[in-house]
Amino acid sequence: MKSSIFTWTASALFSLAAAAPGNGHNNNNNHNSPLYKFQQKCNRLAQSFRPDANTQVLIAQYLPTGANVTNPDSHPTCQGRPSTTLLADMCRLRLKIKTSATSEVVMEAWMPLDWKKGRYLMLGNGGLGGCIAYSDMAFTTWMGFATIGHNNGHFGLTGEPFLNNPAVVEDFSYRALKTVTKTGKKAVRHLYSTSVKKSYYLGCSAGGRQGLKAAQDFPEEYDGIVVGAPAIDWNALVASQAHYYKISGDPNAAGYLTGAQWSAMRNEILAQCDGLDGVVDGVIEEPRGCNPRFEELMCAAGQTWASHSCLTAAQVSTVRKFFEPMYGRDGNLVFPRFDPGVQPNSDYYDGEPPSIADEWYKYAVFNDPNWDLGAQYSLDMVQTTMNQDLYNISTWKDLTKLKQSGHKLLAYHGLEDPVINSENTYRYYENVSRSMSLTSAELDPFFRYFPIPGASHCWGGSGNWYVGATSQISRVFGATTIPTEGGVLMSMVKWVEQGVAPERIVGRKLDIPTGAQASIKLHCKWPKKNVYLGGNANAQESWGCQ
Numbered sequence: 001m002k003s004s005i006f007t008w009t010a011s012a013l014f015s016l017a018a019a020a021p022g023n024g025h026n027n028n029n030n031h032n033s034p035l036y037k038f039q040q041k042c043n044r045l046a047q048s049f050r051p052d053a054n055t056q057v058l059i060a061q062y063l064p065t066g067a068n069v070t071n072p073d074s075h076p077t078c079q080g081r082p083s084t085t086l087l088a089d090m091c092r093l094r095l096k097i098k099t100s101a102t103s104e105v106v107m108e109a110w111m112p113l114d115w116k117k118g119r120y121l122m123l124g125n126g127g128l129g130g131c132i133a134y135s136d137m138a139f140t141t142w143m144g145f146a147t148i149g150h151n152n153g154h155f156g157l158t159g160e161p162f163l164n165n166p167a168v169v170e171d172f173s174y175r176a177l178k179t180v181t182k183t184g185k186k187a188v189r190h191l192y193s194t195s196v197k198k199s200y201y202l203g204c205s206a207g208g209r210q211g212l213k214a215a216q217d218f219p220e221e222y223d224g225i226v227v228g229a230p231a232i233d234w235n236a237l238v239a240s241q242a243h244y245y246k247i248s249g250d251p252n253a254a255g256y257l258t259g260a261q262w263s264a265m266r267n268e269i270l271a272q273c274d275g276l277d278g279v280v281d282g283v284i285e286e287p288r289g290c291n292p293r294f295e296e297l298m299c300a301a302g303q304t305w306a307s308h309s310c311l312t313a314a315q316v317s318t319v320r321k322f323f324e325p326m327y328g329r330d331g332n333l334v335f336p337r338f339d340p341g342v343q344p345n346s347d348y349y350d351g352e353p354p355s356i357a358d359e360w361y362k363y364a365v366f367n368d369p370n371w372d373l374g375a376q377y378s379l380d381m382v383q384t385t386m387n388q389d390l391y392n393i394s395t396w397k398d399l400t401k402l403k404q405s406g407h408k409l410l411a412y413h414g415l416e417d418p419v420i421n422s423e424n425t426y427r428y429y430e431n432v433s434r435s436m437s438l439t440s441a442e443l444d445p446f447f448r449y450f451p452i453p454g455a456s457h458c459w460g461g462s463g464n465w466y467v468g469a470t471s472q473i474s475r476v477f478g479a480t481t482i483p484t485e486g487g488v489l490m491s492m493v494k495w496v497e498q499g500v501a502p503e504r505i506v507g508r509k510l511d512i513p514t515g516a517q518a519s520i521k522l523h524c525k526w527p528k529k530n531v532y533l534g535g536n537a538n539a540q541e542s543w544g545c546q
């Protein structure tokens with residue numbers, strides 16, 4: 001454990017802390033002031049907080065607004081800014097918790113001085129990681145949530161720690177989250193000497209899967225769970241990465257497309273489908289209704305890509321297969337098709353196997369770093385891994401427990417997602433509906449799904465993608481000036497605390513990175529869809545739900 005964890009020195013910390021009282025009643029030299037007491041209590045957590053023998057305090061320190069925090073264990077693959085600037089005065093607690101003889105999880109609790117509402121928030125992870133979501137934590141702590149982030153049982157966006165250590169896979173599937181949820185609540189109760197009033201979860205992608213794991217198996221822990229682009233039916237999703245890579249990934253194949261050629265195909269698909277919703281704005285409002293004719297982009301005799309930006313028949317065949325669902329050994333659906341209109345992820349044409357599939361199979365499934373996706377992938381193997389379903393990682397159960405708990409789930413998924421096809425979330429919603437024999441009106445009291453047209457994977461996209469979710473706020477400048485009301489997190493808070501269930505989600509079209517706002521659209525709740533009513537397409541009242 002290194003000690004130099006901050007980008008600033010202890011004396012800088014002191015001077016900033018000493019400067020803080022200037023803004024009002026919180027006099028740092030006054031031992032009765034709330035600030036002083038909070039600081040003392042926080043700094044003493046290393047001695048006072050001992051929830052159990054498996055838990056060790058690594059850092060307990062009061063930090064003021066403006067302090068920069070870096071991750072001492074940051075693995076090179078953990079994305080994000082090198083350091084995160086705090087937006088609120090808070091207590092930072094970093095813990096290491098043993099989850100088995102060969103595994104541990106590292107978590108941080110960022111607990112704001114100003115904790116008026118008693119709200120607790122757990123954030124999720126991404127990919128195969130492994131990274132604590134610092135910038136999201138800074139934001140939600142500023143919003144007043146006592147926020148927990150963790151490494152889901154290993155550091156880094158890599159599967160290497162799974163190698164010959166199934167305990168780390170078990171952490172990744174559910175145990176890390178379950179463990180930090182409980183310990184985080186103890187820490188919050190300990191610091192504030194009062195219980196959590198309402199508990200929330202927010203995560204996207206792999207973090208969406210974690211949230212659904214909680215919704216399916218331990219919903220009692222969260223009053224409200226918000227999941228984006230959830231990586232559910234995990235084994236099938238991973239298999240689909242390998243499957244689509246086999247279709248499009250070989251640069252020496254006659255049917256190979258470069259990134260520029262995929263972009264040309266995307267433009268062709270937009271040309272055919274963008275207007276279906278009545279507005280040509282670069283967004284296909286309902287990709288499910290788009291069934292493009294890819295052959296429109298095929299070269300006539302004598303034409304080439306260089307001369308006419310057209311594709312060969314072999315390339316068009318690749319595109320056609322790429323936008324078809326993946327079927328398994330027995331003809332069963334493994335994974336649904338990509339949304340027409342996505343720009344394929346470079347994973348599928350950069351010549352290297354998609355890292356999540358590659359590393360998941362190597363390290364978690366086969367425990368063989370030499371396992372070769374190119375040579376050893378097969379539909380038999382896919383079926384075997386789906387049946388094996390390590391520690392129930394698939395995360396594909398109905399929501400009987402959630403319904404019984406009386407707690408709530410809000411799912412959203414961008415309809416321009418090139419990483420996890422949105423169709424998978426529709427499929428989950430409908431599966432839950434049939435499994436529980438509940439109509440959507442009957443699901444509404446505890447499960448609502450919002451498709452987000454024009455949104456890419458978790459953040460970005462050509463439409464109104466910003467919904468106040470995890471991994472979005474750090475992409476634009478001035479996120480603290482954007483209203484949080486109507487976004488996915490605060491809609492859930494309103495649902496839980498005021499009983500006002502969300503009918504629509506506020507989506508903002510923001511420029512990256514300036515944050516300049518082009519328009520607002522209110523996204524509809526499935527099975528309703530965004531429909532254009534006429535008038536200025538950038539005005540929110542020009543769109544309704546049908």
Ligand SMILES: *[C@@H]1O[C@H](CO)[C@@H](O)[C@H](O)[C@H]1NC(C)=O
Binds near residue numbers: 007008066067068085
């Ligand atoms: C934190 O980082 C920001 C951006 O790098 C910098 O402007 C600021 O001075 C830093 N704050 C402290 C207290 O070091």
Ligand SMILES: *[C@@H]1O[C@H](CO)[C@@H](O)[C@H](O)[C@H]1NC(C)=O
Binds near residue numbers: 390391392
């Ligand atoms: C997986 O889920 C099944 C069915 O709920 C359960 O019986 C089993 O114990 C779980 N397995 C693991 C490893 O958690």
Ligand SMILES: *[C@@H]1O[C@H](CO)[C@@H](O)[C@H](O)[C@H]1NC(C)=O
Binds near residue numbers: 396431435
């Ligand atoms: C839900 O999906 C699972 C996994 O694909 C499947 O086994 C099950 O039959 C589905 N449930 C219904 C009611 O269709």
